Amino acid sequence: MAIDNHLRTITSLMASSSYRVALNGYGRVGRCVLRALHERRAEANFEIVALNDVADLPSLEYLTRFDSTHGRFPGDVSIEQNRLLIGGRPLDIYRKADPSGIDWAGLGIDLVMECSGAFSTRADGNRFIEGGAPRVLFSQPMVSEHDVDATIVYGINQGELLGSEKLVSNASCTTNCSVPLLKLLNDRIGLEYVSITTIHSAMNDQPVIDAYHAEDLRRTRSAFQSIIPVSTGLDRGIERLLPELNGRVQAKALRVPTVNVSALDITCHVTRDTSVAEINGLLREAALHGPLRHLVDYTELPHASCDFNHDPHSAIVDGSQTRVSGPRLVNLLAWFDNEWGFANRMIDVASHFLRVAKPL
Numbered sequence: 001m002a003i004d005n006h007l008r009t010i011t012s013l014m015a016s017s018s019y020r021v022a023l024n025g026y027g028r029v030g031r032c033v034l035r036a037l038h039e040r041r042a043e044a045n046f047e048i049v050a051l052n053d054v055a056d057l058p059s060l061e062y063l064t065r066f067d068s069t070h071g072r073f074p075g076d077v078s079i080e081q082n083r084l085l086i087g088g089r090p091l092d093i094y095r096k097a098d099p100s101g102i103d104w105a106g107l108g109i110d111l112v113m114e115c116s117g118a119f120s121t122r123a124d125g126n127r128f129i130e131g132g133a134p135r136v137l138f139s140q141p142m143v144s145e146h147d148v149d150a151t152i153v154y155g156i157n158q159g160e161l162l163g164s165e166k167l168v169s170n171a172s173c174t175t176n177c178s179v180p181l182l183k184l185l186n187d188r189i190g191l192e193y194v195s196i197t198t199i200h201s202a203m204n205d206q207p208v209i210d211a212y213h214a215e216d217l218r219r220t221r222s223a224f225q226s227i228i229p230v231s232t233g234l235d236r237g238i239e240r241l242l243p244e245l246n247g248r249v250q251a252k253a254l255r256v257p258t259v260n261v262s263a264l265d266i267t268c269h270v271t272r273d274t275s276v277a278e279i280n281g282l283l284r285e286a287a288l289h290g291p292l293r294h295l296v297d298y299t300e301l302p303h304a305s306c307d308f309n310h311d312p313h314s315a316i317v318d319g320s321q322t323r324v325s326g327p328r329l330v331n332l333l334a335w336f337d338n339e340w341g342f343a344n345r346m347i348d349v350a351s352h353f354l355r356v357a358k359p360l
């Protein structure tokens with residue numbers, strides 16, 4: 001489906017329909033989802049009516065008002081009668097580590113957007129469903145594809161949602177960046193092998209100064225003193241979305257000492273001779289006139305990563321960095337705001353999921 005048509009549909013539905021959504025986990029992604037929804041209110045078909053996080057209410061209010069990366073909240077934020085008031089709209093607040101301890105049904109919600117990262121299996125997801133949540137959208141890829149009813153990269157496969165799904169994953173920020181570009185190159189030129197290095201800003205699972213980490217020795221190291229290799233499931237995530245590339249994708253990931261905005265260094269062995277002009281022409285056309293134009297952008301300006309802070313695209317191709325050697329070895333650089341771009345895709349997928357959802 002053309003993204004334009006889809007966005008028009010969402011906008012026209014706004015007048016007649018407003019679904020009720022709860023956020024579980026109010027960290028980087030959760031707060032960006034709420035703020036992006038506030039900024040996009042004119043087109044949104046849902047509102048957030050409740051938040052669950054382990055933090056106390058004054059901290060939630062403070063972290064909503066002031067954000068070191070995205071600036072002050074563009075609206076009024078206050079506390080009133082144990083609820084958070086955002087732009088005059090009240091949100092019920094819960095502090096439960098176990099989602100089955102919340103009466104989601106009593107809240108009358110249509111969807112939980114799970115943004116804590118603490119739940120990654122079908123059994124975890126069912127704890128929300130057992131508490132009365134009708135549907136859950138996860139802000140991460142699940143352990144296996146069988147742990148959800150669908151994994152969606154917006155712009156690629158949201159049309160696969162039938163409306164009967166209960167557990168859906170929004171994949172990862174890196175999958176959202178890479179899959180639209182790889183699908184385009186595979187459809188138009190043909191991909192033999194793909195190798196990707198994620199260059200990702202620091203995240204809250206890393207310490208500022210060396211500290212114990214239960215699972216990963218490298219994550220014991222200070223986020224702001226080193227470039228740190230970490231594990232990634234990006235290759236398997238891509239193959240989940242583009243099974244035609246099965247067994248032909250590899251990925252690794254480096255965390256770097258910046259607070260937001262990341263990049264993918266994508267190397268593809270293609271099936272026929274090509275050139276920088278052809279590759280950039282395809283990507284520029286997709287960004288300017290193609291159905292993905294609200295999701296993929298293209299630039300040749302001499303940018304640095306911070307220029308893309310608060311950019312809602314899933315991928316911004318930096319055409320000045322495209323290289324072709326061989327002439328079948330293609331190398332690309334694509335930027336993405338790992339927080340803001342991904343939060344905007346959470347909203348797009350939630351809107352679509354709710355629109356197609358069948359009544360329970």
Ligand SMILES: NC(=O)c1ccc[n+]([C@@H]2O[C@H](COP(=O)([O-])OP(=O)(O)OC[C@H]3O[C@@H](n4cnc5c(N)ncnc54)[C@H](OP(=O)(O)O)[C@@H]3O)[C@@H](O)[C@H]2O)c1
Pocket residue numbers: 024025026027028029030052053054055096097098115116117118139140172173203204205338339342
């Ligand atoms: N940040 C990104 O760029 C990005 C992009 C795409 C996807 N994601 C994914 O999104 C998920 C969240 O990432 P994040 O960066 O937003 O993490 P984060 O900043 O650490 O936020 C997670 C929030 O959830 C809270 N929390 C922890 N356990 C909880 C529970 N059982 N119930 C309710 N709330 C709980 C955390 O509280 P405490 O801090 O007190 O534990 C924190 O406030 C992860 O799966 C991540 O992989 C992140």
